[in-house]
Amino acid sequence: MNEQVPHDKSLDNSLALMREGYLFIKNRVDRNQSDLFKARLLLQNVICMSGEEAATLFYDTERFQKKDAIPKRVQKTLFGMDGIQTMDGEAHIHRKLLFVSLMTPPHQKRLAELAMEQWQAVISKWERAEQVVLFEEANDILCRIACHWAGVPLQESEVKERADDFSAMVDAFGAVGPRHWKGRIARTRAEVWIRAVIEDVRAGKLKAEEGSALYAMAFHNDLNGNLLDIQMATVELINVLRPIVAIATFITFSALALHEHPECKEKLQSGDSNYLEMFAQEVRRYYPFAPFLGARVRKDFIWNQCEFKKGTLVLLDLYGTNHDSRLWENPNEFRPERFKEWKGSLFDFIPQGGGDPAKGHRCPGEGITVEVMKASLNFLVNKIEFEVPEQGLSYSLAKMPTLPESGFVMSTIRKKILR
Numbered sequence: 001m002n003e004q005v006p007h008d009k010s011l012d013n014s015l016a017l018m019r020e021g022y023l024f025i026k027n028r029v030d031r032n033q034s035d036l037f038k039a040r041l042l043l044q045n046v047i048c049m050s051g052e053e054a055a056t057l058f059y060d061t062e063r064f065q066k067k068d069a070i071p072k073r074v075q076k077t078l079f080g081m082d083g084i085q086t087m088d089g090e091a092h093i094h095r096k097l098l099f100v101s102l103m104t105p106p107h108q109k110r111l112a113e114l115a116m117e118q119w120q121a122v123i124s125k126w127e128r129a130e131q132v133v134l135f136e137e138a139n140d141i142l143c144r145i146a147c148h149w150a151g152v153p154l155q156e157s158e159v160k161e162r163a164d165d166f167s168a169m170v171d172a173f174g175a176v177g178p179r180h181w182k183g184r185i186a187r188t189r190a191e192v193w194i195r196a197v198i199e200d201v202r203a204g205k206l207k208a209e210e211g212s213a214l215y216a217m218a219f220h221n222d223l224n225g226n227l228l229d230i231q232m233a234t235v236e237l238i239n240v241l242r243p244i245v246a247i248a249t250f251i252t253f254s255a256l257a258l259h260e261h262p263e264c265k266e267k268l269q270s271g272d273s274n275y276l277e278m279f280a281q282e283v284r285r286y287y288p289f290a291p292f293l294g295a296r297v298r299k300d301f302i303w304n305q306c307e308f309k310k311g312t313l314v315l316l317d318l319y320g321t322n323h324d325s326r327l328w329e330n331p332n333e334f335r336p337e338r339f340k341e342w343k344g345s346l347f348d349f350i351p352q353g354g355g356d357p358a359k360g361h362r363c364p365g366e367g368i369t370v371e372v373m374k375a376s377l378n379f380l381v382n383k384i385e386f387e388v389p390e391q392g393l394s395y396s397l398a399k400m401p402t403l404p405e406s407g408f409v410m411s412t413i414r415k416k417i418l419r
């Protein structure tokens with residue numbers, strides 16, 4: 001076949017990926033005016049794709065699989081070895097239903113309530129402090145609520161260390177060198193801790209409430225009816241706790257958005273819950289968090305005149321699809337109102353993956369993410385007043401994951417008096 005697919009001619013694009021970060025795929029898609037291109041990354045041939053059609057293709061499980069798609073370095077830090085993210089077929093669906101059952105609307109509501117309680121509980125400490133870094137505070141609060149909700153015992157004296165470990169696992173995903181190693185050490189420590197908790201539950205030394213995440217992971221049976229291996233149960237329980245803590249990134253970007261768009265504040269203050277939702281969705285679309293996803297071609301096929309050869313690694317651009325001007329009018333403008341008319345397909349707005357979460361790998365935690373973001377935004381806008389002192393608020397699109405440099409410093413914090 002005479003392929004018409006753009007091919008990045010560089011010997012290896014890994015350095016360009018590190019330089020361009022979130023924009024690596026989008027820059028080339030825009031330059032080539034093509035939704036896909038071939039390149040070499042980390043010494044292998046890859047196909048990179050972006051846009052709604054590409055996302056639809058990427059979630060076709062007849063054509064793609066997760067087996068061997070996630071680098072070991074990412075499993076050893078972010079995900080844990082051989083967890084749900086690496087599974088395929090029936091075994092994946094069976095495991096996925098376990099996760100989905102823990103993330104239903106009542107669970108979302110409970111986590112949002114816990115978040116609001118915890119935010120309110122820190123106000124008096126914040127009033128006494130000269131300044132606080134929102135990202136750090138959010139990490140601690142989310143770690144407390146994640147463990148409380150899941151049924152995992154957590155002493156107040158442990159909160160900071162555990163929160164920092166969850167955060168370090170996330171921070172390691174795009175890193176080489178010290179940030180990677182910090183993530184590995186953090187994972188080892190968290191696995192030792194959570195494994196002991198599950199062992200205690202299984203041995204009857206610790207009571208886990210039925211319906212809690214701890215109970216569900218400790219007593220889940222795999223497809224063959226066997227209890228999950230202790231290491232697997234540990235990895236999967238961490239797969240619930242860690243991403244709740246990761247919502248701190250979106251909360252920090254929400255505060256930045258509020259600061260940069262004071263015109264939105266009034267609408268958020270009016271208590272209009274639709275606007276709160278639209279604002280949270282626009283934060284998830286506009287700001288960078290998960291950059292792209294990988295899968296391997298299951299069997300040879302041709303799509304858009306491109307040969308997809310069995311075993312090839314294919315990357316789907318999440319950040320670029322959320323900034324695709326065919327899907328989003330003026331994608332580089334922050335405009336929550338766009339979600340008023342948004343019809344929404346399963347493949348155009350994909351900050352946490354695309355497709356049906358019960359059937360594919362899409363994140364099952366989007367409902368939790370949005371509800372916890374809404375509670376946190378409501379707190380920032382309606383429960384406290386604060387100043388934003390001079391600080392570095394820019395964020396680099398080359399660093400993955402990224403964050404406003406300062407972590408968003410707040411000062412002169414006061415409880416809001418309702419008039």
Ligand code: HEM
Pocket residue numbers: 084085086096099103239240241243244246247248250289290293351352353354360361362363364365366368369
């Ligand atoms: C903080 C914001 C979050 C972001 C940016 C995020 C992002 C993602 C992404 C990109 C995926 C991969 C989707 C795919 O492969 O198609 C994913 C999967 C997953 N997420 Fe999230 N997520 C977040 C929050 C959460 C929360 C709050 C939970 C649970 C409480 C969660 C649990 C999971 C699980 C278990 C998977 C694996 C699903 C599978 O492989 O089938 N995530 N997430």
